[in-house]
Amino acid sequence: MHEATSLYTDRHQLDQSLIATSPLPELKEGEALLRISRLAITTNNITYAAFGDTPHLRYWSFFPTGEERWRQMPAWGFAEVMESTVEGVDVGERFYGFWPVATHLVMQPVRVSPRGFYDGTPHRLELTSAYNQYQRIGTDAAYRAEDEAYQMLLRPLFITSFMLADFLEDNDFFGADQVIISSASSKTAYGTAFCLEDRNDITMTGLTSAANKAFVDGLGSYDRSVDYGDIESLDPEVPTLYVDFSGNDEVRSRIHHHFGTALVHSCYAGSAHSHEHISTSSSTETLPGPAPVFYFAPDQIKKRNADWGPAEVTRRFNEAQLAFIQRVKNPQHPWIDVKSHAGIEAARDLVADLVAGRVEPREGHVVSLD
Structure with missing residues (x-):
């Protein structure tokens, strides 16, 4: 050619x-x-x-x-x-x-x-x-020829998931008792939930559409799933951390207004929806609670490279990625x-x-x- x-x-x-x-x-x-x-x-x-x-x-x-x-x-x-x-x-x-x-x-x-x-x-x-x-x-060390498709599909997303989960743990979840993750059916979202599923001190709540609720429930990484239409059914007094994968201004506004001062942190980690809803600044509304901030995985990687050294960061990530791929490709219940x-x-x-x-x-x- x-x-x-x-x-x-x-x-x-x-x-x-x-x-x-x-x-x-x-x-x-x-x-x-x-x-x-x-x-x-x-x-x-x-x-x-x-x-x-x-x-x-x-x-x-x-x-x-x-x-x-x-x-x-x-x-x-x-x-x-x-x-x-x-x-x-x-x-x-x-x-x-x-x-x-x-x-x-x-x-x-x-x-x-x-x-x-x-x-x-x-x-x-x-x-x-x-x-x-x-x-x-x-x-x-994490490469497997038979898993090339999974490495391509998951590794660039899972690095965000892994480092986001680490960022939240590194900050003690900002004092939250509950983490709410929007677009819970997206790969980066459920990768984050996978990394945190062994934490018994935090409730993982996945926000999703009615069409994707059964899929999210079947993952087993969230403690519960909630339809977008039912956000207001959540207890507004629980200290809550919001991780926004949807980029949807309306959903973000409803979360902030519903939880108010009980919302301890709000971060935007990427969009799983179409590009029309992607901007964190497309709404001019002043939201109650903490101002939404953009989460950027390379910033946490840089911090952990300094804390642990690059070799240890790579080792921990490879170990988690291999475990995640094995879960995702489980022939009895593939994700x-x-x-x-x-x-x-x-x-x-x-x-x-x-x-x-x-x-x-x-x-x-x-x-x-x-």
Whole structure:
């Protein structure tokens, strides 16, 4: 193949995409060409796109197109080295990391080590470092070939879940007796509940729709589930911590007004809904209780790297991730039904379905680009 194929997304209408092709360039010294093999495309990617221009995140900036309207949506997955001029990055090696929805990517590997490398392409140096790191599968203690689909689908979400659970524990739940998690059927939400399910001193309450209530109840990680319509049935005197995965202004407002001063902390951890409801500042309403704050996993990772050291952070995360994957793929009661797709066209259709909310919470979608 002598050309790369990419999915370009309309930054203002995320369900609108086009397929672009470009010739593969001649490599310069210090560059490597990787063929992107498999990607997980989930609601998480729609969140990346919806936050694409947010200064703290800048997801549209990782894989620039030079176009104002059409951008490349990032996704997590695996790629193999096709050509390399970089010592220690060898043809045929397979890496896990952050890629565009495309068939190929030219990179500038730096800080090459047994663990992997960072992409030193100049425009990425000012972006969040956690997204610039690429892991060799040969030295990844948590990698299992048979679990590639689950690693793609869950690892980028579970790092948020794991570090969010750690953040809450690290702050003694801000004095709460109850944690309420919205969009309880989303993978990041129930990953957080999974990490906290052995805590007997805190009640985990999942907010969900009537359609997803049976799924949430079946997970077993929440102490109870509550329909969005029944928020006001909850005891308003219980010290409560709200973790917002929905990004829904109305739900947030109802939580704040219902609990008032009993709400001890309110954090926004991402959106499981369509991008129209994603902004934490789209409402001009002044809410009772604590001001909602944005939770950003890399901040807690940085803190724990200082507290524990990076090796111990990785060890703890790998242990938890492996346990989570085993729970999710349990053949007697699987939490995810993996759906496989082939080609950029399938990725385009999948993105449109995700934006429109046409994907069931039990489904996990993986696209092969080989």
